[in-house]
Amino acid sequence: MIDLYYAPTPNGRKIKIFLEEAGLEYKVIPVNLAGGEQFKPEFISVSPNNKIPAIVDHEPKDGNGPISIFESGAILLYLAEKTGKFMPKNFSDREEAIQWVFWQVGGLGPMAGQFYYFNTYASEKIPYAIDRYRKEVARLYGVLNKRLEGKDYLAGEYSVADMICYPWIVPHESQGQSFEDSPNVGRWFNAIAARPAVKRAYE
Numbered sequence: 306m307i308d309l310y311y312a313p314t315p316n317g318r319k320i321k322i323f324l325e326e327a328g329l330e331y332k333v334i335p336v337n338l339a340g341g342e343q344f345k346p347e348f349i350s351v352s353p354n355n356k357i358p359a360i361v362d363h364e365p366k367d368g369n370g371p372i373s374i375f376e377s378g379a380i381l382l383y384l385a386e387k388t389g390k391f392m393p394k395n396f397s398d399r400e401e402a403i404q405w406v407f408w409q410v411g412g413l414g415p416m417a418g419q420f421y422y423f424n425t426y427a428s429e430k431i432p433y434a435i436d437r438y439r440k441e442v443a444r445l446y447g448v449l450n451k452r453l454e455g456k457d458y459l460a461g462e463y464s465v466a467d468m469i470c471y472p473w474i475v476p477h478e479s480q481g482q483s484f485e486d487s488p489n490v491g492r493w494f495n496a497i498a499a500r501p502a503v504k505r506a507y508e
Contacts, residue, residue, distance in 0.1 A: 306330050306331065306363045307331040307363070308361040308363070310334050310348065310351060310357055310360070311334065311336060311357060311358055312335065312338050315472035315473045315475065315476070316356075316414065317357050318472040318475075318506055319472045322468045322502065323384050323385075323465065324506075325503070326468070327384065327390050343357065350373075352373075352375040356376075358380060360380055360383075360384075376410070381468065385464075391464045392464055393460055393461050401459070402459070402460035402461075403466075405459045405469070406465055410469070413449075413470060413473050414473055416438055416442050416445060417445075420480055421476070424439070424481070443482060446477075446486070446487045449474075449487065449489075449490050450487035450489045453489035457493070457496065471503070474494050
């Protein structure tokens with residue numbers, strides 16, 4: 306059994322996608338971010354950075370009792386290693402998958418998040434900040450679009466690389482992005498959106 310500390314954000318969704326795709330037994334433990342539950346000591350004992358998602362695996366691969374993992378990229382790599390699923394077996398494709406995992410957690414997520422904050426939540430609208438992050442998100446969509454040219458998935462077969470990026474593309478319209486400018490991303494996005502496990506993760 307895996308406990309998933311969760312809120313319905315892009316970072317939370319990516320873990321649900323893997324769990325549904327792999328058919329793992331899991332229990333969702335909602336974390337009320339608006340209510341400040343991420344700052345409670347019991348949550349911080351699982352996720353020291355007070356961010357969702359985090360998991361507790363009660364049946365880790367080494368059999369040494371419960372293990373807690375925080376940070377979405379680390380969780381996905383852990384689950385891929387635990388299950389032997391959704392990580393390419395081919396060496397070069399595996400390295401590609403890992404690179405795109407890091408690309409998302411270091412680039413797409415933070416930049417899209419900053420755009421959304423300054424464009425939606427900031428009490429003072431700062432045109433420079435809004436424009437800067439919108440343009441950077443557009444640049445990253447361009448990187449993704451180029452990678453997907455002639456490819457179904459980011460790293461050969463469907464993998465954690467696709468799972469980690471997809472939830473950050475779901476809100477593309479609120480990020481000021483259009484698939485007209487990145488048609489390969491749109492094709493890839495629609496194929497993943499049609500997967501039954503992805504649909505279950507978003508229910």
